[in-house]
Amino acid sequence: xxxxxxxxxxxxxxxxxxxxxxxxxxxxxxxxxxxxxxxxxxxxxxxxxxxxxxxxxxxxxxxxxxxxxxxxxxxxxxxxxxxxxx
Amino acid sequence: xxxxxxxxxxxxxxxxxxxxxxxxxxxxxxxxxxxxxxxxxxxxxxxxxxxxxxxxxxxxxxxxxxxxxxxxxxxxxxxxxxxxxxxxxxxxxxxxxxxxxxxxxxxxxxxxxxxxxxxxxxxxxxxxxxxxxxxxxxxxxxxxxxxxxxxxxxxxxxxxxxxxxxxxxxxxxxxxxxxxxxxxxxxxxxxxxxxxxxxxxxxxxxxxxxxxxxxxxxxxxxxxxxxxxxxxxxxxxxxxxxxxxxxxxxxxxxxxxxxxxxxxxxxxxxxxxxxxxxxxxxxxxxxxxxxxxxxxxxxxxxxxxxxxxxxxxxxxxxxxxxxxxxxxxxxxxxxxxxxxxxxxxxxxxxxxxxxxxxxxxxxxxxxxxxxxxxxxxxxxxxxxxxxxxxxxxxxxx
Numbered sequence: 305x306x307x308x309x310x311x312x313x314x315x316x317x318x319x320x321x322x323x324x325x326x327x328x329x330x331x332x333x334x335x336x337x338x339x340x341x342x343x344x345x346x347x348x349x350x351x352x353x354x355x356x357x358x359x360x361x362x363x364x365x366x367x368x369x370x371x372x373x374x375x376x377x378x379x380x381x382x383x384x385x386x387x388x389x390x
Numbered sequence: 391x392x393x394x395x396x397x398x399x400x401x402x403x404x405x406x407x408x409x410x411x412x413x414x415x416x417x418x419x420x421x422x423x424x425x426x427x428x429x430x431x432x433x434x435x436x437x438x439x440x441x442x443x444x445x446x447x448x449x450x451x452x453x454x455x456x457x458x459x460x461x462x463x464x465x466x467x468x469x470x471x472x473x474x475x476x477x478x479x480x481x482x483x484x485x486x487x488x489x490x491x492x493x494x495x496x497x498x499x500x501x502x503x504x505x506x507x508x509x510x511x512x513x514x515x516x517x518x519x520x521x522x523x524x525x526x527x528x529x530x531x532x533x534x535x536x537x538x539x540x541x542x543x544x545x546x547x548x549x550x551x552x553x554x555x556x557x558x559x560x561x562x563x564x565x566x567x568x569x570x571x572x573x574x575x576x577x578x579x580x581x582x583x584x585x586x587x588x589x590x591x592x593x594x595x596x597x598x599x600x601x602x603x604x605x606x607x608x609x610x611x612x613x614x615x616x617x618x619x620x621x622x623x624x625x626x627x628x629x630x631x632x633x634x635x636x637x638x639x640x641x642x643x644x645x646x647x648x649x650x651x652x653x654x655x656x657x658x659x660x661x662x663x664x665x666x667x668x669x670x671x672x673x674x675x676x677x678x679x680x681x682x683x684x685x686x687x688x689x690x691x692x693x694x695x696x697x698x699x700x701x702x703x704x705x706x707x708x709x710x711x712x713x714x715x716x717x718x719x720x721x722x723x724x725x726x727x728x729x730x731x732x733x734x735x736x737x738x739x740x741x742x743x744x745x746x747x748x749x750x751x752x753x754x755x756x757x758x759x760x761x762x763x764x765x766x767x768x769x770x771x772x773x774x775x776x777x778x779x780x781x782x783x784x785x786x787x
Contacts, residue, residue, distance in 0.1 A: 326588060326589060327590055327640045327641045328588075329588040329589065329639070329640070331638055331639060332637065332643070334647070335643045335647070336634070336635065338647045338650060339630075339632070339637075339638060340631075342630050342631035342634065342654065343628070343635070345631075346631060346657075349620065349624045349661065350624075353620065353661070359665070380638075
């Protein structure tokens with residue numbers, strides 16, 4: 305009976321671990337870039353809404369998320385450029 | 391799939407195999423080598439902006455031939471069809487830009503657009519997954535969706551294929567095999583597995599988390615917490631960011647970028663609408679002592695009525711400055727005072743000062759109301775960025 309249980313649970317745990325591992329993939333630069341950009345926009349919104357920054361600060365605040373997103377994208381894709389895909 | 395292929399608009403065909411209505415999105419997506427769901431959602435969302443999406447869809451339906459055909463409902467040759475498609479695209483862009491959806495109250499449309507977008511995705515995604523089985527192992531050249539099928543290894547001759555015109559010339563010195571013309575597009579091959587599209591689809595989990603977060607925010611709002619209107623789209627934007635960051639390493643985050651873009655636009659719209667609430671102010675001083683040398687407003691309307699001033703003689707030599715950002719400045723002066731009105735709208739707007747009109751971009755009008763010799767002399771200096779300025783002699787509102 306106990307042997308039967310271990311036979312059933314072991315593969316289940318193993319399968320869950322494997323399916324999680326199977327979900328991990330090489331970095332998707334598009335999603336990374338937009339994720340960083342959106343995160344930056346939310347931070348700016350929070351700064352404006354909390355009164356920490358005002359509308360005049362938007363001139364220098366707004367470019368920051370895009371610079372950060374672009375930098376993240378460059379870092380993510382740079383190693384791939386070294387490959388010989390084409 | 392190069393840029394030249396994409397530019398060859400005459401090659402676009404409405405898909406027979408991948409269609410929900412007329413195969414427009416399926417065919418376009420195949421041409422651009424992107425997921426048709428993106429285009430379907432885009433068509434639906436654009437429909438909310440002046441019906442652009444619907445008009446575009448119908449126009450493409452009429453202009454694009456189906457798979458295997460060279461003639462659409464509107465029969466045009468390749469060159470004319472390309473030209474017509476460019477015109478349709480330009481018109482759609484013009485309609486979209488002229489719609490003015492950044493104005494106040496646009497948030498409602500954005501929310502509506504998000505809801506419809508989510509519903510559209512809900513109806514499309516499962517079918518797409520069912521209809522696209524994974525490629526069998528060892529699938530040869532699965533990228534060759536635009537190419538002709540691989541030629542049979544014939545014993546003689548060579549074949550040259552003109553895929554652009556859909557015709558084929560056989561040049562087989564010894565007769566060779568009879569060659570059948572290929573369809574404009576070869577039968578759709580299963581897509582190769584993209585290594586970055588692996589693992590669970592995050593869209594539904596993300597939607598559920600967003601729904602819970604919005605609900606919690608709504609409950610807090612109802613319970614009396616100080617929740618800004620822009621907090622709702624900002625929450626969706628923040629969660630989109632989190633799930634995209636997760637999806638860049640784990641699972642598939644397809645569709646969340648679109649949700650984030652819509653949430654970002656809505657956040658901007660609601661934040662602006664919330665902070666720059668236009669209001670109207672009317673100032674009616676009863677004596678020259680109450681009259682301030684300067685009045686300012688941000689957005690809205692400012693009315694300054696000087697006709698109730700009981701000592702107009704004391705106005706002699708004074709200058710009143712009025713400045714505003716966007717809106718309407720209105721000044722009413724007593725008939726017994728000589729007034730120099732120096733007015734300027736630096737952006738777009740119009741001016742009427744004592745019957746003298748001006749309008750357009752960067753307008754200034756200087757006008758004088760002459761109350762006769764010996765009358766006190768007042769100067770009104772009004773500046774506005776966008777809007778209208780009216781300076782007139784006493785009359786009831």
